[in-house]
Amino acid sequence: MKRIRLSKTNRINFATYGGVILAYAVLQFLNGGGMLSSTIRGQLVPICAYVTMALSLNLTVGVLGELSLGHAGFMSVGAFAGAVAAAALPITSDPLRLAASMVIAALAAAITGTLVGIPVLRLNGDYLAIVTLAFGQIIKSIVENLYIGIDDRGLHASFLENRIIFRDGGRMILNGAMGVNGIAKISSFTAGFVLVMLVLVVIFNLVDSRAGRAIMALRDNRIAAESVGIPVTKYKLMAFVISAAMAGAAGALFALGQNTITANKFDFNTSILILVFVVLGGQGNMWGSILAATFLTVLPETKAMRGLADYRMLVYAVVLILVMLATNNPTIQDFINTKFRKKKKKGGAVK
């Protein structure tokens, strides 16, 4: 019998798919048996949303190699577009309405991503980071001053102040800085799982395609890539917009699992939190992002951390600093290598 040999990347990809499916099956099983605490059950949808956010940011940071500090802005666009769509769409089936809202959210975020990306991607390095930070703040300010309502004539929007006059039966959906209230919770863990799988399929196939190789060539050496004829703006924008669209879908998933969302939820700190997932998981490493996003979302909610109560955020900060020191300091790295490398060499002969 001929064995099908998979390349290393393919093995990692399939392992990642398998891991996600396994995690979903186990959690579904535990949930069905009523073995999950209510806090964890409440975290299932946010975990999927944050995993998707981490994966999509990893596309920008790890694959495209550009630092974005405003990723929560796209999540915000998706969340509010999704919440408005879910409230306005005349679809009775909840899963269909959720799917349609997520598609609309992804489109809205992709359009925003294009508008942001065209000017921003001309810059490099730290400057790009600052401009994405600025865009994140601008998106937050815009959403905080946006009013959207619905009545039998359709959607109405106004900016800065609420000037919407309704006919009978009209109601506000997005109420400026108060955000969206009374959202019908139509997100489910299954929908989150499907979204994570879809995002993984898109990212793995993109990375393995001609476009993906062009994007990684830009990351590794922009000038060299440009000199062999790779159009810089096109591929940068492509990765950036795909990443934004994914963040938008994640935003809709997140928003439709909450009662209330406000623009404050998607501020600079959220962008940073997602960046932390990506960096701790390893740039360009998708399963790392999934693990980091899951653990860091659950960690503050677990019993052990709850016991620390007031200290948990402090512990979180210390863990973050220590992990960064342990993984990046040459002395500590040498120490770990001399202590543990021998074992690894014996075991690592599988290569």
Place this chain on the structure above:
Amino acid sequence: MLIFLNHLINGISLGSVYAIIALGYTMVYGIAKMLNFAHGDVIMVGAYICFFSVSSFQLPPAVGVLLAVIACTALGIVIERLAYKPLRQATSLAVLITAIGVSYFLQNGAQLLWTSNIKMFPSFFSSEPIALFGGELKITIAAIVTVLACVVIMLGLTWFTGQTKMGKAMRACSEDKGAAQLMGINVNATISMTFAIGSALAAIAGVLFCSVYPTLTPTTGSMPGIKAFTAAVFGGIGSIPGALLGGVLLGIIEIFAGAYISTQMSNAIVFAVLIVVLLVRPTGLLGKQIREKV
């Protein structure tokens, strides 16, 4: 016209605070090539220390400011020693995340120590403004002190970096660390010194900021931190006059946007202006144009 002048004075005063904070960012970036995200939180720590020494221990304001400066200088050196120095060789992203960790640490530490209740920062300056033109134009003492402090600090730093041995060492390190080391400059000590100066300035900025906006919470530092940081980029990061120019312009734009366009959108307008400037001049207003080498 007089209203315009009033806004202008408020803008310059706010901008001077941003400029002092931006100096901390710009000096650290110039030498260590890192974005010190914890800088905004050092401001908050400085403001708290000054607040407690004045309101709880009944010390005179000048002593309070001095204590805040000393404590923040020490804090800056400790942070640099423990969190940033081990990462000298690491990628800039790793250092950035560590800085974010430090920022979380300071915010949450402050919340534990001092709770998240709002503290009303005492006003050190008489609230009676100086009235000009028959009371039409009012200038608060706080505004005058802020602008004066900014000018003095700026002149002092220009002298320090231009004339003293340590200042020259700083400039050498920011130019080329390897070459500076070969010339016998203690690079690590120079970087520590930069953090010390930046943090001392942050303490002063914290006190000045809270004299104008007296609500003090553990997250007080983050927004002025972000804005001062954009001010530093706006003026050209790494350049001391750039920080002054960027800070003052940012303060003026913020106040004018709030007064004449929309209060709710003033932050968005500030950031929009930053984006436009960066697109036209990617290195900021006074930044050095760096030629790309293959």
